[in-house]
Amino acid sequence: MLAREPRRRRTPKLALHIMKFGVIVFPGSNCDHDAYHVISKHVGQPVDFIWHRATDLSSYDALIIPGGFSYGDYLRAGALASFSPVMASVKQFAAQDKLVLGICNGFQILCEAGLLPGALIRNRELHFVCEHVNVRVESTDTPFTHELRRGQVLKVPVAHAEGNYVCDDATFEELQRDNRVIFRYSDRHGRVSEEANINGSRDNIAGICSRGRNVMGLMPHPERACEDALGSSDGRAIFHSLVGAVTAIAA
Amino acid sequence: MPYYRAFFGWWVRAPLARFSTPEACVPGINMKAKVYVTLKPSVLDPQGKAIKHSVELLGYDGIDDVRQGKYFEIALDSGLNEDNARTEATRMAREILSNPIIEDFRVEIEK
Numbered sequence: 385m386l387a388r389e390p391r392r393r394r395t396p397k398l399a400l401h402i403m404k405f406g407v408i409v410f411p412g413s414n415c416d417h418d419a420y421h422v423i424s425k426h427v428g429q430p431v432d433f434i435w436h437r438a439t440d441l442s443s444y445d446a447l448i449i450p451g452g453f454s455y456g457d458y459l460r461a462g463a464l465a466s467f468s469p470v471m472a473s474v475k476q477f478a479a480q481d482k483l484v485l486g487i488c489n490g491f492q493i494l495c496e497a498g499l500l501p502g503a504l505i506r507n508r509e510l511h512f513v514c515e516h517v518n519v520r521v522e523s524t525d526t527p528f529t530h531e532l533r534r535g536q537v538l539k540v541p542v543a544h545a546e547g548n549y550v551c552d553d554a555t556f557e558e559l560q561r562d563n564r565v566i567f568r569y570s571d572r573h574g575r576v577s578e579e580a581n582i583n584g585s586r587d588n589i590a591g592i593c594s595r596g597r598n599v600m601g602l603m604p605h606p607e608r609a610c611e612d613a614l615g616s617s618d619g620r621a622i623f624h625s626l627v628g629a630v631t632a633i634a635a
Numbered sequence: 636m637p638y639y640r641a642f643f644g645w646w647v648r649a650p651l652a653r654f655s656t657p658e659a660c661v662p663g664i665n666m667k668a669k670v671y672v673t674l675k676p677s678v679l680d681p682q683g684k685a686i687k688h689s690v691e692l693l694g695y696d697g698i699d700d701v702r703q704g705k706y707f708e709i710a711l712d713s714g715l716n717e718d719n720a721r722t723e724a725t726r727m728a729r730e731i732l733s734n735p736i737i738e739d740f741r742v743e744i745e746k
């Protein structure tokens with residue numbers, strides 16, 4: 385008798401703890417559905433789209449500010465979105481130590497809103513960079529990366545024209561001292577070098593977190609790296625970390 | 636009905652607004668705020684660099700540096716006097732038009 389092929393698991397593994405996610409949608413967001421898909425299909429938690437005019441975020445445990453071109457990147461990338469009604473509520477949300485993850489344009493919005501220090505300016509080479517890059521995990525002491533290893537290299541896609549992270553020396557020293565740089569662009573062996581710096585960011589910074597470590601912004605797109613069919617599934621660990629973090633707090 | 640009330644409210648108030656302050660009574664002195672936003676000297680300007688490169692390719696000599704910035708023209712309500720206009724435009728420039736981390740700004744008021 386032929387051995388029976390094991391049945392593929394159809395439901396996501398993690399469905400034990402219910403944690404409600406919100407994906408904020410601005411006019412011009414275009415990675416909102418990717419984030420929604422990852423949370424609902426791979427992480428297996430309830431998730432809602434939140435329109436940028438909403439002000440009540442009390443029912444959510446974590447927010448994702450997705451990538452895209454909010455307001456057409458007019459004025460500065462993320463600037464106009466940071467003045468939209470929902471951002472005032474996001475600031476209160478973050479002040480309650482709840483989790484906010486900004487991806488790509490979301491990172492730009494968080495910087496413009498003052499939830500993260502520094503700013504993102506035009507790429508050094510002026511090109512729109514759209515490729516898979518390697519980022520090295522620099523800190524696992526956050527709710528977003530505690531399921532990763534320090535020094536681990538993730539293969540994730542980037543797609544941006546304004547991802548060149550700049551900040552003044554005082555801010556940079558503070559980021560270094562408090563271990564708030566979460567990801568750096570590196571080669572696939574984890575070597576941080578000038579060649580691996582795709583956009584000219586200061587000290588290869590690809591992602592940072594806030595002083596309270598509950599707000600993280602990063603330029604690469606982990607939500608586009610959650611299925612092997614898309615070339616990489618390294619991004620999943622970030623979303624699984626998020627769920628683990630909240631359930632740990634609740635427990 | 637609230638809908639009608641809002642409409643007639645506007646109907647009555649809009650013409651009267653022209654006479655709300657002494658300045659507003661004088662017709663035709665609309666001011667303009669000009670806001671110049673430039674990158675701080677410490678921030679690298681890749682766009683300016685590319686422009687400088689192109690300009691040099693065209694054979695222009697003696698160019699030391701090119702920095703690219705932004706320019707805004709804001710038409711102001713005739714009800715504002717110059718001091719108020721400057722205050723308002725400066726606030727706007729600081730809070731929205733520029734990012735204080737990377738940019739400086741300068742405000743001019745034109746009568």
